[in-house]
Amino acid sequence: MSRVLVSEYLPEEHLDRLRARHEVVYDPDLCTDRPRLLTEVADVDAIFTRNRTRVDEELIGAAGRLRVVGRLGVGLDNIDMEGCETSGIRVIPARGANAVSVAEYVIGAMFVLVRGVYGMTPSMLAGEWPRQGHAFGRELSGQTLGLIGFGSIAGHVATRAAGLGMVIVAHDPFLAEDDPAWASVRRVGFDEVLTASDVVSLHVPLDAGTRNLIDAEALARMKPTAILINTSRGGTVDEAALAAALRSGALGGAALDVYATEPLGPEAASVFAGTPNLLLTPHVAGNAREAVDRVATMIVEAVLAELERTP
DSSP states (O other): OOOEEEEEOOHHHHHHHHTTTEEEEOOTTTOOOOHHHHHHGGOOSSSEOSSSSOBBBHHHOOOOSSSSEEESSSSSBOOHHHHHHTTTEEEETTTTTHHHHHHHHHHHIIIIIOOOOOOOOOHHHTTOOEEEEEOOOSSSTTTTEEESSSSSHHHHHHHHHHHHEEEEEOOOOOOOOOOOOGSSSSEOHHHHHHHHSSEEEOOOOOOOOTTOOOHHHHHHHHHTTTTEEEEOOTBOOOOOHHHHHHHHTTSSSSESOOOSSOOOHHHHHHGGGTOOOOEEEEOOOOOOHHHHHHHHHHHHHHHHHHHHHHH
């Protein structure tokens, strides 16, 4: 029997599957208590994480017999992949399991921000009839969607957007020119995504090349009516520059699900104070109920298989 540490939320039915075969230490808030986390990890064979547990050099050094990290999601910027490889620790992410959930979030954010009518409830409840004076947003049909990064999630977004009659362009320097995925979209350069798109959606990891990828200069190249959506990784957008662009009217709107500082907290959130046409959500784009269950099922099964494999 192995010892398993679960330092962030895992649905009870999946915990029961683990408990039936191994000793489980479960505390969904352990990711916020670093000293206790380092103590608990000392004698475990596996750890389940989401995006708040830092599997870094310090944790790897404190883990005496860790064999596997089950990442309940797809991003790996909170995990020292090189350190894990050097230490013989296998990292298993839930690639593809929440792609539909994230893609639907992107489509929903486009409807809210491009059409611009879904915030009228307070006025209606006040007895107003706020329909005079101007047209109400735009149709998505015929608009251009620009995807920066064209992996699995972006592919799901493209399929759904095409069904709405949108024109799809994409940029991904790491996807080969002859990859079959390009058959469904037009492959363009980074600058053309910015200048041609009515909606820009980010689907990139966070690394040295993508940190502040969307900065003040990039925002200035976008259409003043354009919408920016980021469900990929915090740190890929210069948040202060984005807020300034929205306040000045240089950008039409934005939806952020990820942030340079997570949890966002009052200090980090203050940069967005007074910013119009902005949707903020707490890193939940991939957390529809079905996606949470798929992710948990995939990772629990994979970790169990790894633990029960003969070393």
